[in-house]
Amino acid sequence: MAPSTRASLALAAEARFIDELLREFPHFRIVYKNRDSLSNAIDVALRVLSFGRQDRYLTQYRTVIGDTLYVPDTWDHTPPVDRLICLRHERVHLRQRRRYGTLGMAMLYLFVPLPAGCAWFRARMEWEAYVETLRATAEWYGVDALKTPSLRAEMVQRFAGPDYLWMWPFRAAVGRWFDVAVAEIEGSIERGTASEGPSIADE
Numbered sequence: 313m314a315p316s317t318r319a320s321l322a323l324a325a326e327a328r329f330i331d332e333l334l335r336e337f338p339h340f341r342i343v344y345k346n347r348d349s350l351s352n353a354i355d356v357a358l359r360v361l362s363f364g365r366q367d368r369y370l371t372q373y374r375t376v377i378g379d380t381l382y383v384p385d386t387w388d389h390t391p392p393v394d395r396l397i398c399l400r401h402e403r404v405h406l407r408q409r410r411r412y413g414t415l416g417m418a419m420l421y422l423f424v425p426l427p428a429g430c431a432w433f434r435a436r437m438e439w440e441a442y443v444e445t446l447r448a449t450a451e452w453y454g455v456d457a458l459k460t461p462s463l464r465a466e467m468v469q470r471f472a473g474p475d476y477l478w479m480w481p482f483r484a485a486v487g488r489w490f491d492v493a494v495a496e497i498e499g500s501i502e503r504g505t506a507s508e509g510p511s512i513a514d515e
């Protein structure tokens with residue numbers, strides 16, 4: 313698919329997706345992190361807890377808290393397809409919040425069993441959301457986009473490294489999760505059971 317075709321399809325798909333999201337979560341809204349005091353406080357805390365190694369919270373990470381998606385200032389200039397992929401990841405977190413309750417999710421995500429170094433619930437919640445990221449990526453960019461070695465290494469680093477405070481520092485395990493997810497996504501796309509991406513196969 314030509315990039316311009318993908319962009320215009322994604323723009324329409326993003327609008328439909330936000331409509332759906334608002335029907336499911338009527339209080340959903342998007343807030344810019346830079347202008348938000350809670351986000352700035354989290355940024356400071358993460359810099360301290362990660363010994364300065366997670367310093368991209370305000371500029372690169374999108375974060376759902378409650379019904380609000382907090383985004384960097386670059387959100388409006390992000391390609392629509394990448395915004396849509398992000399929204400699919402964040403919808404998983406919104407549904408987790410509904411499943412566990414706001415307080416339950418916060419406690420599990422932040423503290424169980426440890427706030428850093430071994431955060432099983434955070435790792436499982438993020439993994440569930442990243443599988444959706446991978447699925448959406450395959451639907452929009454083609455399944456081969458999942459097979460670049462750098463993506464696997466990046467995902468392993470994201471779970472095992474400082475980005476989420478070393479939430480699951482078992483690199484081989486994360487690598488296996490990744491391989492299983494890619495195989496399942498590839499299988500579902502081959503069977504034609506993929507969900508919300510474009511119906512046009514990649515060229």
Ligand SMILES: [Zn+2]
Pocket residue numbers: 401405438441
């Ligand atoms: Zn996430």
